[in-house]
Amino acid sequence: MIDVDKIRLDFPILNREVNGKPLVYFDNAATSQTPQQVIDVIVDYYSNYNANIHRGVHTLSQEATDAYEAARKKIQEHFNAAKPYEIIFTSGTTHGINLIATGFTSFLKKGDEVIVSALEHHSNIVPWQMLCERTGAVLKVIPMNEDGELVMSVYDELLSDKTKLVFTNHISNALGTINPIETIIEKAHAVGAAVLIDGAQACPHVKPDVQALDVDFYVASAHKMCGPTGMGVLYGKEEWLEKLPPYQGGGEMIDEVTFEKTTYAGLPHKFEAGTPNICGGIAFGAAIDYMNNIGFDAIAAYENELLSYATEKLLEIDGLKIYGTSTEKTSVISFNIEGIHPYDIGTIVDKLGIAVRTGHHCAQPIMDYFKIPGTVRASFSFYNTKAEIDALVDAVKKAKMMLG
Numbered sequence: 001m002i003d004v005d006k007i008r009l010d011f012p013i014l015n016r017e018v019n020g021k022p023l024v025y026f027d028n029a030a031t032s033q034t035p036q037q038v039i040d041v042i043v044d045y046y047s048n049y050n051a052n053i054h055r056g057v058h059t060l061s062q063e064a065t066d067a068y069e070a071a072r073k074k075i076q077e078h079f080n081a082a083k084p085y086e087i088i089f090t091s092g093t094t095h096g097i098n099l100i101a102t103g104f105t106s107f108l109k110k111g112d113e114v115i116v117s118a119l120e121h122h123s124n125i126v127p128w129q130m131l132c133e134r135t136g137a138v139l140k141v142i143p144m145n146e147d148g149e150l151v152m153s154v155y156d157e158l159l160s161d162k163t164k165l166v167f168t169n170h171i172s173n174a175l176g177t178i179n180p181i182e183t184i185i186e187k188a189h190a191v192g193a194a195v196l197i198d199g200a201q202a203c204p205h206v207k208p209d210v211q212a213l214d215v216d217f218y219v220a221s222a223h224k225m226c227g228p229t230g231m232g233v234l235y236g237k238e239e240w241l242e243k244l245p246p247y248q249g250g251g252e253m254i255d256e257v258t259f260e261k262t263t264y265a266g267l268p269h270k271f272e273a274g275t276p277n278i279c280g281g282i283a284f285g286a287a288i289d290y291m292n293n294i295g296f297d298a299i300a301a302y303e304n305e306l307l308s309y310a311t312e313k314l315l316e317i318d319g320l321k322i323y324g325t326s327t328e329k330t331s332v333i334s335f336n337i338e339g340i341h342p343y344d345i346g347t348i349v350d351k352l353g354i355a356v357r358t359g360h361h362c363a364q365p366i367m368d369y370f371k372i373p374g375t376v377r378a379s380f381s382f383y384n385t386k387a388e389i390d391a392l393v394d395a396v397k398k399a400k401m402m403l404g
């Protein structure tokens, strides 16, 4: 059970006002807020043991290295990766996807096929298009239906021995649909294809078990799960990470360098060139501790309650249409009101202290499918309340009156 009043005390930002009204933060799918416990870890790092890692013998460097590697271990346990070195620190989901898409360049040839879903964020589309341009591979798309669900019968038809890679998100940022990734992975493996799952939107709500999923790559961003920006994780199966070439060259990722030849460091350092976001990694570990202390089952149950409540209340507004109506859905509501531009609704509700996102949510193909310019998106976290949802519903009604 979530004690939301107690949890809210952990988030200093929730005390602030916006435009003279108490902040209602419903832009959690874009980035989550940061609890004091994580802020304290960041302050402690810069106040007490800020130093470069891995290559110093002095005490501060040892302390920073130990804390950074302890965070890696924590993340390994969280995702149930078999080995700590299967956890690569990145700057976020986008970085993780680009690392794999670039790495696959030498593995693909003209005529090979890769499969993406219609529900993707641009960061899980564009790097693969670039890969196809480099290699001559062909990008195939699993379509979606009116509810915002993937049409799995077409996925079956797309798969063949030409398929080398499949990539899809675990949960859609624009519609909240939870994709059947277990089936997607199993079927891809049956034709010998590797699978990358974009977990950016899933990790704030669920705890993925990468071994149970048998997924080849799983990527996520810390800033969507109570951690800092500029930090993320790429999980990769050891055999894949060993095979893939380094992404960037530089310090940290080498074994020996001469002008004739360089040999690369082992995992995970092969993929972590340069000074990493040390504080970010340590704070990511703290964010994962924070969320696990609340418990992902409790988080999911409470957020589902918020989702049902908000869906019911918003649908009482005449002319309001929700996009993304799958029964398998997380706490994201994308909607429009007939005849009103989403941007105008967003602007008016902001005047009332409510933060929602408007636009295409970096998922233009989804907006094209529905033939709309964008939506208003309210995304709920475990620190939101039903009273805040009431405030949103009132604000949307006001916006409708003013603009309709």
Ligand SMILES: Cc1ncc(COP(=O)(O)O)c(C=O)c1O
Pocket: 029, 030, 091, 092, 093, 094, 095, 121, 123, 124, 169, 171, 172, 173, 198, 200, 201, 221
């Ligand atoms: C599903 C999905 N994938 C990828 C991303 C990109 O994440 P980041 O900007 O943290 O790299 C996002 C961000 O909104 C997302 O929602």
